[in-house]
Amino acid sequence: MEYRNLGKTGLKVSVICLGAMTFTEKGWRSAGRMEFSQIQQVVDYALDKGVNFFDTADIYAFGESEQLLAKALGKKVNDVIIATKVRGVMDENDPNNRSLSRYHIFKSIDQSLKRLNRDYIDLYQVHWWDNTTPIEETIEALNDLVRIGKVRYIGISDFAGWQIAKSVMLQELKGYSKFVSAQMYYSLLGRDIEFEVVPACEDLGLGILPWSPLAGGFLTGKYSRENPPPPDSRYARMEKPFLRFDFEKAYDLIDQLKKIAHKYNATVSQVALNWLRAKPFVSSIIIGVRNLEQLKDNLACVDWELSKEDVEYLDEITKPERPYPQWFLDMFADL
Numbered sequence: 175m176e177y178r179n180l181g182k183t184g185l186k187v188s189v190i191c192l193g194a195m196t197f198t199e200k201g202w203r204s205a206g207r208m209e210f211s212q213i214q215q216v217v218d219y220a221l222d223k224g225v226n227f228f229d230t231a232d233i234y235a236f237g238e239s240e241q242l243l244a245k246a247l248g249k250k251v252n253d254v255i256i257a258t259k260v261r262g263v264m265d266e267n268d269p270n271n272r273s274l275s276r277y278h279i280f281k282s283i284d285q286s287l288k289r290l291n292r293d294y295i296d297l298y299q300v301h302w303w304d305n306t307t308p309i310e311e312t313i314e315a316l317n318d319l320v321r322i323g324k325v326r327y328i329g330i331s332d333f334a335g336w337q338i339a340k341s342v343m344l345q346e347l348k349g350y351s352k353f354v355s356a357q358m359y360y361s362l363l364g365r366d367i368e369f370e371v372v373p374a375c376e377d378l379g380l381g382i383l384p385w386s387p388l389a390g391g392f393l394t395g396k397y398s399r400e401n402p403p404p405p406d407s408r409y410a411r412m413e414k415p416f417l418r419f420d421f422e423k424a425y426d427l428i429d430q431l432k433k434i435a436h437k438y439n440a441t442v443s444q445v446a447l448n449w450l451r452a453k454p455f456v457s458s459i460i461i462g463v464r465n466l467e468q469l470k471d472n473l474a475c476v477d478w479e480l481s482k483e484d485v486e487y488l489d490e491i492t493k494p495e496r497p498y499p500q501w502f503l504d505m506f507a508d509l
């Protein structure tokens with residue numbers, strides 16, 4: 175296993191992080207239920223291969239994902255790095271059981287700690303920006319959690335570039351604990367974060383944690399023009415309206431990925447993951463699996479690397495058009 179620093183911190187995380195969203199299917203983003211015996215197999219195999227980093231969230235099945243992760247880790251629950259999140263709706267009928275308010279953050283951390291069977295969270299992430307709470311209130315509450323020992327590091331997820339910059343500059347000005355990581359959607363089919371988020375994170379020292387690195391299963395090569403995602407597949411059910419991309423271009427990309435995979439005697443999933451691994455700003459890639467076979471396939475990406483030429487080729491063929499002001503700034507950068 176390869177280990178990288180989480181952003182600019184001294185914490186070493188495996189370059190592959192196992193996401194626990196797929197463990198269960200109740201509630202938000204029903205990614206597909208796994209039997210507990212399968213979850214146990216997957217967690218044991220990941221640990222055996224050196225994975226020391228696990229990601230979950232309070233809202234994944236209203237806490238069930240956190241509980242199942244802790245159950246599968248058993249006695250090792252304190253020996254690994256656990257990331258969880260706060261922000262989403264935990265109770266439709268309670269306007270305060272959601273958001274990034276001090277009230278909800280303090281309530282939510284205790285519930286997550288209980289479900290995870292831990293005294294502290296290694297990486298506590300704000301799941302996405304909250305327009306209804308001043309960011310000053312959120313970062314003060316998070317700083318207090320670090321000071322009282324309930325949290326080791328804090329991170330963001332799904333923020334815009336300016337939201338990251340504003341938050342971290344305020345944390346710096348106030349002498350608070352700063353966000354160390356940014357969990358964002360990033361894949362060969364979704365490179366939007368390269369415009370604003372990646373430059374902000376590089377400048378401010380946050381490590382990127384890509385989520386849905388296989389675009390919810392599309393970048394595994396199991397779908398093609400002849401064999402599109404069946405209506406009951408996870409991709410068709412939940413990703414199609416969510417992770418938007420041009421299908422024709424995506425199938426062209428899969429054709430190219432198959433050729434590259436063949437050259438390395440590897441799989442399409444491994445090529446897609448290794449393209450992310452080649453990015454120095456990525457601290458760890460959060461994968462999701464539904465069974466042990468998928469995990470074995472994906473984890474084998476760490477056994478080989480793409481050549482510099484192949485990374486550049488994939489950069490080129492998936493290059494998104496630069497919006498304004500990026501193209502203007504590129505054009506006049508040296509003047």
Ligand SMILES: NC(=O)c1ccc[n+]([C@@H]2O[C@H](COP(=O)([O-])OP(=O)(O)OC[C@H]3O[C@@H](n4cnc5c(N)ncnc54)[C@H](OP(=O)(O)O)[C@@H]3O)[C@@H](O)[C@H]2O)c1
Pocket residue numbers: 192193194195196205206229230301331332357358384385386387388389390391392394396407408409443460461462463464467468469471472
């Ligand atoms: N912060 C956020 O907003 C956010 C959002 C989403 C996810 N996340 C995090 O990111 C983690 C990973 O997300 P994800 O599950 O969407 O990741 P993903 O890797 O893009 O998709 C995983 C899905 O792809 C399929 N798959 C994976 N490996 C495969 C293989 N080798 N061969 C064939 N099919 C394979 C499986 O679905 P099927 O077998 O059902 O097709 C699996 O459930 C989550 O667990 C969560 O921790 C965070």
